Amino acid sequence: MVNNAIDHSGGESVLVWTTQDESTLRIIIADDGVGIFAKIFHALGLPDMRQALFELAKGKLTTDPSKHTGEGVFFTSRMFDSFEISANGLQFNHDASLPNDWLQEESGVFPDGTAVFMRISLDSIRTTAEIYSQFTDAPEDYDFSRTVVPMKLARFGDEELVSRSQAKRVIARFDRFRTVILDFSEVREIGQAFADELFRVYAGSHREVELLPKNMTEQVERMWLRAVSPRAT
Known part of the structure; x- marks a missing residue:
């Protein structure tokens, strides 16, 4: 997520914030760039910025294929108990306890750029192998x-x-x-x-x-x- 901010946001700074209590780890990564949904909207020439969230939910989406595979956001969102991206007045959410991703139009905490909010329980038994196996033919083939x-x-x-x-x-x-x-x-x-x-x-x-x-x-x-x-x- 930090690499995405560095390579794609066009911003000047990145905030990384973490907190942990006896049960939960929380991470926020925020930049002051153009916003991920605006970036996708313009790069793909989409008719509506909300479609950027739909494309993001599919996976394998990147605006710079020479540097990224487009798999980072997709798999990271599924590693955590909850994952939210807020940018450009839109929010994309993935929650492991719910069956589907969802989107909403709502102003974020940060006025500019992209903010990613991640939360995971410290006793989570979820593994990277488990996540990859859902979307690949692992262990024979790890292709997404x-x-x-x-x-x-x-x-x-x-x-x-x-x-x-x-x-x-x-x-x-x-x-x-x-x-x-x-x-x-x-x-x-x-x-x-x-x-x-x-x-x-x-x-x-x-x-x-x-x-x-x-x-x-x-x-x-x-x-x-x-x-x-x-x-x-």
Whole structure:
């Protein structure tokens, strides 16, 4: 996280703060740069800054591939009990006790730059090997080949996932993985065009990428089955 601040923030200073009591270690790393979500927004030419959080949740995202693999934030967030990035009026949160990442629009404690808040229990039994094994084929292969995509983060505001353009937004960079688990928790329904673009059009042209939906409502499952079922001739 410190290296990210040094290499990407464009700021002049980095604050590193730690505290520990009898049960918990807490770490804050903050810089005075441009803010991680603004950096991603401009580097990838995204239509909405909130999409930067969705791309971050997928993993393998970096604005400087010559220096970084884009795996640091993803894996670090899963090493801790709770992990939060605050920047540009947005917050990205990962909590080990909850099923999904989430985002919210809220001003952070620091007025500029990026702040990362990390917390872990001192009696945590979580290991790095355990974390890597969830997203790689370790121990045979430690390549970051599997990711979990929280589909609720693909929605902006009150919108539902109904269009082909939304599906194309979702599938960006899927080809960097062999397996993509699509977690539909808190997504009540999807549209026919969205499902068709994702599960038929994209899946049909990218057979090297396995798409695995989970936590589907009955409506989402119907749209999925409709998209993957062979068409009658």
